Amino acid sequence: MPPSDPVSPEAVDRLLAAPPEDAAEQSPAAPQERPSLRGRAVARARRTARAAAARRLGAVYQRAAEPVNRRLELMVRDAVDGDPAVEQVRELASRGSLDEDRLRHRDEAERVTRVNLELLKGEVRHVQELLDELGMAFAPATGLAGAGARFAELREAVHGLERRMRSSAGPTDPGRSTGPAAPSTADAPEGAAAGSLPDRSDQLESTLFDYVGFERRFRGDPEEILTTLVDRYGDLLRDHQPVVDIGCGRGELLGRLSEQDVAVIGIEPDPGMAVEARERGIEVHEELAGPWLRSVPDHSLGSIITTHVLEHLQLDDLIEVLELAVTKLRPGGVFISETPNPASLIVLGNSYLLDPTHVRPLHPSLLAFLCETAGFRDVRLQFFSPATGYHLPRVDLSGHREAPDWAVELAGSVDQGFSRLNEVLFGPQDYAVVATTPPAAD
Structure with a gap:
């Protein structure tokens, strides 16, 4: 067979696996027969042919495997050279790990x-x-x-000194200001004695205005208001008993607290509302806050709450209520007053002007100052219910990649301006002042 002839692997396997002819000739049937000279020559020629075929086959396999091995070697080398980890290892090795x-x-x-x-x-x-x-x-x-x-x-010592000086000032002192200790008699009818008039807060501005119907129409859903009040102040009031609600109305809040075994007292000058509150099984005093607070023992109350009441009082009456609250609450007692927030201008144009019985708007800073001067220790402000429905929308371009830089900067400036406008025009509609009395002396 010429060296260039192709040899299949199957043929080589058959050739190598085949038994030698001389072994085939020495079969068991004739073990004693001696092979002839011609037979031995033929067997030797066949063995020589098989060995030559095997050598040619090995050469063919070697020539076919060389390009495959070279390609595999190049692929492995490229993969190793492209690995950044290997490159770092080589770099560290060349630099001696760390120079x-x-x-x-x-x-x-x-x-x-x-x-x-x-x-x-x-x-x-x-x-x-x-x-x-x-x-x-x-x-x-x-x-x-x-x-x-x-x-x-x-x-507290400075404010207490100011209160004592104000209350001890004689009626002829030129620097005397009209205070709760001596109600003004400028509006007294002729012939009335100087001390026979009640406080201005005891006089209703009008007996014709249907305030109960007004609240039903414009105040909102009573159940929602009650749930909101309980969520905001319920835990704090439960921890400071007994709870006094000045202007308790129909007694919804006190009724809910009494269901949780909280001792409650209601103050409500309106006869119709006081009757409804008593039907809930609540102790209700049908009088104004000043006279009732003056009648109770000092340091006998746990907490006092008023909701949308203080804005209905004259300034002197308001100061009197705050100073009496400090005196009647126990050390560490809590005073809570929620009122419309005039710092949000939408309140002035809507809810505040809508109620004709409002006397003056109480700015949060003013009410906090009045509580401090009355003698409260810790005075905090909490704000609720921003008018988000009126808020100006933001122009946020930060997520737009195609927007130019000048447009993004301009949008940021507009958003800052809108945020300030939203706070001033449509900010929180209500706020509460939460104040505590000084703790007991050591």
């Missing part, structure tokens, strides 16, 4: 950082010493931790 310059720079940066940290610690210690000295100057017994309480005590 000495980088180690030197790292050590220097660590030393500088440690020095700066020690300097910063020294400055913090110095500031702490100054704060400790300042705290000891204000509150020698407790230091900085008691400085806030000491400030509150000083404020």
Whole structure:
């Protein structure tokens, strides 16, 4: 067979697996027969042919496998060369893992950082010493931790002194201001005694106005209002009993609290509403807040709440209610008053002007100031119900990639302006002042 002839693998396997002819000739049937000279020559020629065929086959396989092996070697080399991890390993190996310059720079940066940290610690210690000295100057017994309480005590002492000076001023003092201790008699009828008139708050502005019907139409769903009040103040009122609701109306809030075994008292001057509140099994006093508060013992109440009441009072009557509340509440007692928020201009144009019995809008800062001067310790403001339905929409282009930079910047400026307008024009429609009386003296 010429060397160039193709040899199939099957043929080679059959050739190699075939038994030699001389073995076939020596069959068991004739074990004693001796092969002839011609037979031995033929067998030797066949063995030589098989060996030559096997060598040619090996050469063919080797020539066919060489390009495959070379291609596999190139593929492996390309894959290794393209791996960034292998490249980093080679780079680190070539540089000796980490060169000495980088180690030197790292050590220097660590030393500088440690020095700066020690300097910063020294400055913090110095500031702490100054704060400790300042705290000891204000509150020698407790230091900085008691400085806030000491400030509150000083404020209460100053306001208490002002109240005593105002109440002790004679009627002929030129600097005397009309206060709750001596109601004004400027509007007294002729012939009436100076001390025989009730406070201005005891006089109804009109007996013809149907306020009950007005509330039913414009105040909103009573059940929703009740749920809102319980959510906002229920837990705080339960923790400070007994609860007094000044202007309790039909007694919805007190009725809900009494169902939870909370001791409650209602103050309601309107006879019709007082009757409805009593039908809920609530103790209701059919009079105004000032006279009733003056009649109860000092430090006997846990909390006082008024909702949309203080804006109906004259200034002197309002101050009297606040000062009496401080006196009648226990140490740590709570005073809550919710009222329309005139800082949101939509309130002035809608709900506030709609009610003809409102006397004056009470700005949140003003009511907080009045509570402080009355003697309350901790005064906080909480805001509710922003008029989101009127809010100007935002122009946000931050998510638009195709928008130019100048348009995004302009939209941001417009959004800031809209946010300020929304706060001033359509901000929270109600707010509450939550104040506490000073704790008991040690």
